Amino acid sequence: MKENEKTFEEAISELEEVVKKLENGDLPLDESIELFQKGLELSRCCSKKLDEVEKKISRLIESEDGDIIETAFDPAGAAED
Amino acid sequence: MGGKAKGEFMQYVLTVSQINKYLKELISKDLVLSNLWVKGEISNYKVHYSGHIYFTIKDEGGILRCVMFKSHASGLRFVPENGTKVTIKGYVSVFERDGQYQLYVEEMQPEGVGGLHLAFEQLKRKLKEEGLFDREHKKKIPFLPRSIGVVTSPTGAVIRDIIHVTGRRFGKIGIKVFAVAVQGEQAPLQIARAIQKLNEANCVDVIIVARGGGSLEELWAFNEEVVARSIYESRIPVISAVGHETDFTIADFVADVRAPTPSAAAELAVPDKAALVSRISDLHTRLRNSVMKNLDLKREKYRQLADSTVFKQPYNRLYQERMRVDVFSKYLFKEIRIKHERSGSRLSFLAGKLNALSPLAILSRGYSVAREKEKGSLVKSIRAVKPGDILEITVQDGRIDCLVQQTGEREFNEGE
Incomplete structure (x- = not known):
């Protein structure tokens, strides 16, 4: 889907533009319905992007061959100083 | 010898x-x-x-x-x-x-004591001349990173603060902690390598390079050229947060953004989710409302048009026009009649005039007209006829055929 390739910032500022256009202009019906659909898609896309971020906190270690190994990171462990 | x-x-x-x-x-x-x-x-x-x-x-x-x-x-x-x-x-x-x-x-x-300061100033000048601090080279910090890389000590307040602040602003968000020594001999190379490795793996959208407060010597790793260059070469935007607000390191100058503290770096890296959610829902509401309003306007416009007299009494106009036609034709007839009447009276006047001039009118007063019967020519002289000719005399009420017996010169009495 095209909307999904956008970054969150692009999507939300585009949504803002769509809303402004709808609020200001006495647009032809077809066009306003089309914009409305686009706006819905953008708003859905924004919400989705917010949920799409990774949630895991991990620790990266470089192995002997230079590869990165991802291990669990316990934030509570960071408190033990 | x-x-x-x-x-x-x-x-x-x-x-x-x-x-x-x-x-x-x-x-x-x-x-x-x-x-x-x-x-x-x-x-x-x-x-x-x-x-x-x-x-x-x-x-x-x-x-x-x-x-x-x-x-x-x-x-x-x-x-x-x-x-x-x-x-x-x-x-x-x-x-x-x-x-x-x-x-x-x-x-x-x-x-x-000025030794480290001198080294700092010298490296700063050198890198500045090379353009490592140039504004054009600064990358934009992504608005919403999918995941954040943190190059710092895995223990201590710094990583704890960063996790705490990101959690407060966004709830759960991916953090990859690349553990390094932040002071001592190993620190500069480890920090530089971590930044390089994160770029190779390309697994984060922004990198925070951080260390808590300390003396100039303790912060020194962040004044090392190798660290500065790794930050400069990073394709992933780098936020530096080294020491306290008043501490400036070379890393701060090269970084895309310098945060005064690790907590501030976390705030720069992660947006406030609640604010974003309410912004989206606000836009969503406005989107619906504006479309509804637009539809209402259109509906109202339609109603107004449908209610207009054109649709309600479509023949109205026709009747009006017809009335106009009637009025005009009435005028027209009137005008014609007047004109006609005027012309009629003039005709009888002229006809009267004509009548007065008619020779017939003279006949009615007792005169007559003589014509040669055969030629039809008016007889105006005695020389025009000879005895034996037949004349046709026209009088008021008819004709009389006469035979000429004789002609004679005029003998009018003056007094007659």
Whole structure:
């Protein structure tokens, strides 16, 4: 889907533009319905992007061959100083 | 000369090399000379193309030749110049080829507390001239990163603060902690390598390079060139957060954004989710409302049009026009009649006039008209007829045919 390739910032500022256009202009019906659909898609896309971020906190270690190994990171462990 | 005598004498004669070697060995056994700190002022400073550095240090009383091999020179945190007062760690030994003793320099620092500051200023100037701090090179911090890389110590307040702040702003968000030493000899290379590795793996959208507060020496790793260059070369935007708000490191100048503290770095890296959610829902509401409003407007417009008299009484206009036609035709007929009447009266007037002039009217008064019967010509003279001709006399009410008997000249009486 095209909307999904956008970054969150692009999507939300585009949504803002769509809303402004709808609020200001006495647009032809077809066009306003089309914009409305686009706006819905953008708003859905924004919400989705917010949920799409990774949630895991991990620790990266470089192995002997230079590869990165991802291990669990316990934030509570960071408190033990 | 006897061989024997010569041999006995010769056992005390040493070669140059032997002397130099002997001296070198002697000096190397000296506990003071083999590990010492010397201070003095640099002069005759030369960098050989091999990377080794040759100079002398002096004080009021004398000079001492010094050499610093490339392996050690590359660790210099400042650029030595003639006149710089330095403290040197090293050992004294003999350069056998030249028969010279000299100081082999292992470490060199500018003298006094200003040493690190000098190194800092020198590196800062150098990197600035190279363009590492240029604004054009600064990358934009992504608005919403999918995941954040943190290059810092895995223990301590810094990572805890970062996790805490990101959690408060966004709830759960991916953090990849690349654990490094943040002070000490290993620190600069580890930090640089971590940044490089994160770029290779390309697994985060922004990198925070952070360390808590400390002395200038403790923060020093972030003033190292290797760290500065790794930040500069990073394709992923880098936020630096080293020490307290008042501490500035070279890393801060090269970073895309400098945060005053690790917590501030976390705030820069992660947006406030609640604010975003309410912004989206606000936009969503406005989107719906504006479309509804637009539809209402359209509906209202339609209603107005449908209610207009054109649709309600479509023949109205027609009737109006017809009435107009009627009115006009009435006028038209009236006008015509008037004109007609006027013309009629003029006709009878003219006809009357004409009547008065008609010869018939004269006949009614008793006159008559004579015509030659055959020719039809008016008889106006006695010479026009002769006896025997037949004349046709027209009178008021008909004709009389007459036979001419005779003609005679006029004999009118004056008084008649």
